[in-house]
Amino acid sequence: MKDGNKQAPSKQSEKEALGLSVKKSQDFSEWYTQLVLKAELADYASGKGFMVLRPYGFEIWEQIKSFFDSKIKKTGHKNAYFPTLIPESLLKKEAEHFEGFTPEVFWVTRSGTQELSEKYAVRPTSETIIHDSMSKWIRSWRDLPMLLNVWNSVLRAEIKSTKPFLRSSEFLWQEGHTSHATEKEAEKEVMDILLTYRQVMHELLSIPVLIGKKTEKEKFVGAVYTTTLEAMMPDGKAVQMGTSHHLGQNFSKQFEIRFLGEDSELHFVWQTSWGISWRLVGALVMMHGDDKGLVLPPRVAPIQVAIIPIIFSSTKSGDVLAKCRQVEAELSDSGLRVFLDSRENYTPGWKFNEWELKGVPLRIEIGPRDLANLTSVFVRRDSGNKETIPLSKIAETAKQKLDEIQTFLFASAKKRLDEEISEVNSYSELKEKMEKGGFAKSGWCGSSECEIKVKEETGSDIRLIPFDEIPEEGSKCMVCGRNATQIAYFARAY
Amino acid sequence: MKDGNKQAPSKQSEKEALGLSVKKSQDFSEWYTQLVLKAELADYASGKGFMVLRPYGFEIWEQIKSFFDSKIKKTGHKNAYFPTLIPESLLKKEAEHFEGFTPEVFWVTRSGTQELSEKYAVRPTSETIIHDSMSKWIRSWRDLPMLLNVWNSVLRAEIKSTKPFLRSSEFLWQEGHTSHATEKEAEKEVMDILLTYRQVMHELLSIPVLIGKKTEKEKFVGAVYTTTLEAMMPDGKAVQMGTSHHLGQNFSKQFEIRFLGEDSELHFVWQTSWGISWRLVGALVMMHGDDKGLVLPPRVAPIQVAIIPIIFSSTKSGDVLAKCRQVEAELSDSGLRVFLDSRENYTPGWKFNEWELKGVPLRIEIGPRDLANLTSVFVRRDSGNKETIPLSKIAETAKQKLDEIQTFLFASAKKRLDEEISEVNSYSELKEKMEKGGFAKSGWCGSSECEIKVKEETGSDIRLIPFDEIPEEGSKCMVCGRNATQIAYFARAY
Numbered sequence: 011m012k013d014g015n016k017q018a019p020s021k022q023s024e025k026e027a028l029g030l031s032v033k034k035s036q037d038f039s040e041w042y043t044q045l046v047l048k049a050e051l052a053d054y055a056s057g058k059g060f061m062v063l064r065p066y067g068f069e070i071w072e073q074i075k076s077f078f079d080s081k082i083k084k085t086g087h088k089n090a091y092f093p094t095l096i097p098e099s100l101l102k103k104e105a106e107h108f109e110g111f112t113p114e115v116f117w118v119t120r121s122g123t124q125e126l127s128e129k130y131a132v133r134p135t136s137e138t139i140i141h142d143s144m145s146k147w148i149r150s151w152r153d154l155p156m157l158l159n160v161w162n163s164v165l166r167a168e169i170k171s172t173k174p175f176l177r178s179s180e181f182l183w184q185e186g187h188t189s190h191a192t193e194k195e196a197e198k199e200v201m202d203i204l205l206t207y208r209q210v211m212h213e214l215l216s217i218p219v220l221i222g223k224k225t226e227k228e229k230f231v232g233a234v235y236t237t238t239l240e241a242m243m244p245d246g247k248a249v250q251m252g253t254s255h256h257l258g259q260n261f262s263k264q265f266e267i268r269f270l271g272e273d274s275e276l277h278f279v280w281q282t283s284w285g286i287s288w289r290l291v292g293a294l295v296m297m298h299g300d301d302k303g304l305v306l307p308p309r310v311a312p313i314q315v316a317i318i319p320i321i322f323s324s325t326k327s328g329d330v331l332a333k334c335r336q337v338e339a340e341l342s343d344s345g346l347r348v349f350l351d352s353r354e355n356y357t358p359g360w361k362f363n364e365w366e367l368k369g370v371p372l373r374i375e376i377g378p379r380d381l382a383n384l385t386s387v388f389v390r391r392d393s394g395n396k397e398t399i400p401l402s403k404i405a406e407t408a409k410q411k412l413d414e415i416q417t418f419l420f421a422s423a424k425k426r427l428d429e430e431i432s433e434v435n436s437y438s439e440l441k442e443k444m445e446k447g448g449f450a451k452s453g454w455c456g457s458s459e460c461e462i463k464v465k466e467e468t469g470s471d472i473r474l475i476p477f478d479e480i481p482e483e484g485s486k487c488m489v490c491g492r493n494a495t496q497i498a499y500f501a502r503a504y
Numbered sequence: 505m506k507d508g509n510k511q512a513p514s515k516q517s518e519k520e521a522l523g524l525s526v527k528k529s530q531d532f533s534e535w536y537t538q539l540v541l542k543a544e545l546a547d548y549a550s551g552k553g554f555m556v557l558r559p560y561g562f563e564i565w566e567q568i569k570s571f572f573d574s575k576i577k578k579t580g581h582k583n584a585y586f587p588t589l590i591p592e593s594l595l596k597k598e599a600e601h602f603e604g605f606t607p608e609v610f611w612v613t614r615s616g617t618q619e620l621s622e623k624y625a626v627r628p629t630s631e632t633i634i635h636d637s638m639s640k641w642i643r644s645w646r647d648l649p650m651l652l653n654v655w656n657s658v659l660r661a662e663i664k665s666t667k668p669f670l671r672s673s674e675f676l677w678q679e680g681h682t683s684h685a686t687e688k689e690a691e692k693e694v695m696d697i698l699l700t701y702r703q704v705m706h707e708l709l710s711i712p713v714l715i716g717k718k719t720e721k722e723k724f725v726g727a728v729y730t731t732t733l734e735a736m737m738p739d740g741k742a743v744q745m746g747t748s749h750h751l752g753q754n755f756s757k758q759f760e761i762r763f764l765g766e767d768s769e770l771h772f773v774w775q776t777s778w779g780i781s782w783r784l785v786g787a788l789v790m791m792h793g794d795d796k797g798l799v800l801p802p803r804v805a806p807i808q809v810a811i812i813p814i815i816f817s818s819t820k821s822g823d824v825l826a827k828c829r830q831v832e833a834e835l836s837d838s839g840l841r842v843f844l845d846s847r848e849n850y851t852p853g854w855k856f857n858e859w860e861l862k863g864v865p866l867r868i869e870i871g872p873r874d875l876a877n878l879t880s881v882f883v884r885r886d887s888g889n890k891e892t893i894p895l896s897k898i899a900e901t902a903k904q905k906l907d908e909i910q911t912f913l914f915a916s917a918k919k920r921l922d923e924e925i926s927e928v929n930s931y932s933e934l935k936e937k938m939e940k941g942g943f944a945k946s947g948w949c950g951s952s953e954c955e956i957k958v959k960e961e962t963g964s965d966i967r968l969i970p971f972d973e974i975p976e977e978g979s980k981c982m983v984c985g986r987n988a989t990q991i992a993y994f995a996r997a998y
Contacts, residue, residue, distance in 0.1 A: 053637060053640065053641075055586065055587045055633065055636075055637070056590075056591050056594055056633065056636055057587055057589050057590070057591050057624060060587040060589065061587075062584065062585065062586050062587070062637050063584055063585035063586075064584055065582030065583065065584050065652070068582070068583050068584050068585060069582075069583075071585075072583065088559035088562070088563075089559065089562050089563075089566070090556065090557055090558055090559050090562050091556065091557035091562060091565075091657070091676055092549065092556050092557075093549045093551055093554040093555075093556070093673075093674055094588065094626065094657060094659060094674055095551050095554065095610065095626070095659070095673075095674070096550075096551070097550050097551050100550055112616065112617075113616040113617075114615070114616060115615070115616060116589065116612045116614070116615050116624070117612060117613065117614040117615070118610045118611060118612050118613075118626060119611065119612075119613045119614060120610070120611040120613060121608070121609070121610050121611070121661035122606065122607040122608060122609060122661060123606075123607075130551060130610070132588065132589070132612060132626065139549065139550065142549075142550055143547060143549070143556050146547065147547075152849070158559070163585070163588060165588060165589070167615035167616060179589075180587055180588055180589070182585055355646070
């Protein structure tokens, strides 16, 4: 591109370039990267480790955003915006937190040609700068709870190779930050948000997740505890889909965030923070995609129905196109996101490939023969099933099929998740399971030593401690053989 | 706050702190800053020149965003996201552009403890990084037009004192970037966007603007020409409300953005860029606010109607509250943004003050006497007019009043704008007008010398060259006395 000899691609080479050159089962990693790039979800940017979210990827992100944003607004959360640059002194106020982020912070040291007297961190997360403001805004119990949320990006220098959506030096996310009068309220917030996140994953993305607590070693730096949602990808590696942290009074004491209670005494507030990011888009690609491309659950799909007029140069196209436009209007009026692909210069077959690559859940084909029979052909992206549907029932059937696809994608992913969880009773079983991939569930003594040993020897972490499972009487830690105090889910992870 | 002796404010001091301590006519600048802070639109942040957009300010920004976003989506524009950090080499590709931004760029020179081999600019604007991507994505005429938009923030180090929304080191905005096959299409885009911006200002914000071209001296660095929208504030200073630039092929040649035309030849694309920022919120405050606080045009107001139950401790409150809830539901169902202020511990008078400060366009009071008479009291924020309205007509009357307020605010601002434009025929008249404030309209020879002389001697710039006015036969430049080739609008500006 940069050598000044850019060649225009021929139609043939464009066609070839459209499809994926590897199968999901052959080379999962290469399949994933090709798909992200070829479906035009994202692209690499010039800076090392940075990526661009292209319009089609952004539309998926906008669906996630709007789903979650409307839910948290209903429960009284408010959006705001805080600066990108955070003075070093603020970041240092909570020492453990600062230490945790310091290796990956981008530092601004100059403005124009001047050296700055204090350097700025490019936001790695906003706890410190938001708590600094909260210390000014919170005065009495009437100001509580303060429930803030920010849609922004954060930057953390990645030294490992970039993987779009999963590992990049900047990512889009939301970060919620709340202050409460009591510990109980803060802990309820942590859990309410966790369950709202699960709705995003289950109801919108059709991705089943396990929920639980992180270990001390894996918790957010500066938190009292961290809760998490974990999904299992088809290659046997887990993805952390979101986290919700109980901060206790760790930050409120450092930032002196106090309120006058109804008891006329000053108290430190109790706080939470929580986030989900565009890595959800990456998980969506991995979870449902196939050798032909993306498979998007209808609720999150930017385009839910693609209408393809079956016209060849020899056909009189006017009547078919007119009917397609009518169907487009009807589906659109009934609340569906629909695209009529009336582009010339592309064959129907080429269009089928493109919309399959882009994961559009339902394709409706209408040609001259359909017109004569007052029918259309429905093709489901998930199963490939074809069905002839009367034109008179097109809207109701489309809605019904989309609901079926949404449900089917979740059910089959849930079935796979259940199959991916193995109970292991010895360290050798654990090692074996980690080679195969998936979650190994077992008793754990609760010590970091055992956790670190497993990490070093198998490459897997404790992804979560479930809320609702406890070890059976007499069960043992499969690393050290001491009594198990907790159930742990181990897996390798992105 | 930071000395560890934070005192809880008494109710009395909160009450005093709520109102503004200066009048708009007395000390406009102090009035503005107090209002922004006390209405909780924004606050200062820890970093020099940085500000926080608080929830109430953010809700206004969300209204602007949603109005403009839905309009540009209808005309085929797509949102995307590009990195915050731009490698220096990219920024340098368009030399004039780079020079223009270089004094105010924040530079990232380190990540973690490592010095970077190439430094990054924290995005001052995204032309360079977006054009870098476009050079990869655009191959044939079928890829055009490419119409991208980004909602993000940009950073430009401010050395002068911070003025919330108008002068800060970081601001939220949108930046549109488009590529077209022909110059004519690009020029049409520049103008289409300019007119869409004017809709935002006229229809949503009730702020009348003048439109025209910037001079060569004032145009965007790297553009062929810049078009602008200018509003006049009550203190006699202009605010540049938005700009839309024709970039010609200046960037496409540097970034080698070429497409294969239908003629089978390679051509450089023609480009535009355009932006509006949160300074619109600042202009909104200045334009309509009064000594009691904000006055928000209904279409942009986060809360359009505040319902205040008139309850004193002696009153039986149940029936009044029940009726208020019913009215709230009715107004909300009819599509209005309504807030029932049922907070205890605050008197109705306190609530009146608060919602006046926050600029809520319409207040509805319902007390025991109203309940008996089946009426309510409507109070308009703009005029202060009170009117008794039957409960049976509450929704239709509320809608009608809100429409009236929207129209009235625009009409009175338009009248003031017209009065602020004076035709001047000599340099001394110009100087006199610049002391008084407002726009001076006059003939101009078109030379930078005269433009610079005026700037140095009066502190005013040429804000715009109107599209539709040309100098009369024989009219002169009022600086040098040569023939006028253009009409220019001069003003001091923010």
